[in-house]
Amino acid sequence: MxxxxxxxxxxxxxxxxxxxxxxxxxxxxxxxxxxxxxxxxxxxxxxxxxxxxxxxxxxxxxxxxxxxxxxxxxxxxxxxxxxxxxxxxxxxxxxxxxxxxxxxxxxxxxxxxxxxxxxxxxxxxxxxxxxxxxxxxxxxxxxxxxxxxxxxxxxxxxxxxxxxxxEGAFSHVMDYKSQLQEIVQQRGAGGLEYAILEEKGPAHNREFIATVNLNGNSIGQGSGRSKKEAEQQAARKAIEAVEKMS
Missing domain, CATH: 1.10.1520.10 (Ribonuclease III domain)
Known part of the structure; x- marks a missing residue:
């Protein structure tokens, strides 16, 4: 030293x-x-x-x-x-x-x-x-x-x-839904649909659970304080799942 x-x-x-x-x-x-x-x-x-x-x-x-x-x-x-x-x-x-x-x-x-x-x-x-x-x-x-x-x-x-x-800490600047849509279109994999599976918690602190389906099959689920956030997180999970299948 x-x-x-x-x-x-x-x-x-x-x-x-x-x-x-x-x-x-x-x-x-x-x-x-x-x-x-x-x-x-x-x-x-x-x-x-x-x-x-x-x-x-x-x-x-x-x-x-x-x-x-x-x-x-x-x-x-x-x-x-x-x-x-x-x-x-x-x-x-x-x-x-x-x-x-x-x-x-x-x-x-x-x-x-x-x-x-x-x-x-x-x-x-x-x-x-x-x-x-x-x-x-x-x-x-x-x-x-x-x-x-x-x-x-x-x-x-x-x-x-x-x-x-x-883990999605910067999801507020990422449009996972658009990314997933682009991946699916490029691969000709079919159509995407989003659905809210559950809403829970008091009105001032709601939590939404969303799923994204590809050709009727769920490929990702996510949660968030709003429906939009839950769908984005579901899309993020779906991207990870699709990439693993590649």
């Missing part, structure tokens, strides 16, 4: 060190260059309060991580959704890499607890600041890319990003 990273490590609390170690263990990854790992979680406010020391904050890593993340998400979507148009892929990618989504990923991983902050930033609630969390997520990706390349980044994204896409 270099003198820079050693000094930085000494200024992390024992709790921060423990949490970083736990985090790395939880994603089954380790850094060859520990300095990159520390830098990924070093906010500019900490560097500004320690100008007498030679530190680098995570802003350059954030710049790199932003580009790497966009590339990896693009590749994932390109392979997962072969029926999607360029416009649909672009819209979905934008929803995944936007700040609110990155904040959600970072919060799930408890990144706010790992960042090394200056005292002023700490006192003003910096650990919960959306921009800081999103930046830390991108910085970590940038550091991981420099340390071990795209395969390690892909492994990381398979844990914290790709599953949420597959």
């Amino acid at each position: 270099s003198k820079k990273s050693d000094y930085r490590a000494k200024h992390m609390t024992a709790e921060q060190k423990r949490k970083i170690a736990q985090f790395m263990e939880s994603i089954s990854l380790s850094f060859l260059n520990q300095e990159l790992l520390f830098q990924a979680f070093t906010h500019s406010s900490y560097v500004n309060e320690h100008r007498s020391k030679t530190y680098e904050d995570n802003e350059r890593l954030e710049f790199l991580g932003d580009a790497v993340l966009e590339l990896m998400i693009s590749q994932f979507l390109f392979r997962k959704y072969p029926e999607m148009s360029e416009g649909e892929l672009t819209k979905l990618r934008a929803a995944i890499v936007c700040e609110p989504s990155l904040v959600r990923f970072a919060e799930t991983l408890h990144f706010g607890e790992l960042v090394l902050l200056g005292k002023g930033e700490e006192l003003t609630g910096g650990r919960k600041r959306p921009a800081l969390l999103a930046d830390a997520f991108e910085s970590f990706i940038g550091a991981l890319y420099l340390d071990q390349g795209v395969e390690a980044v892909n492994q990381f994204l398979e844990i914290c990003v790709y599953p949420s896409v597959s």
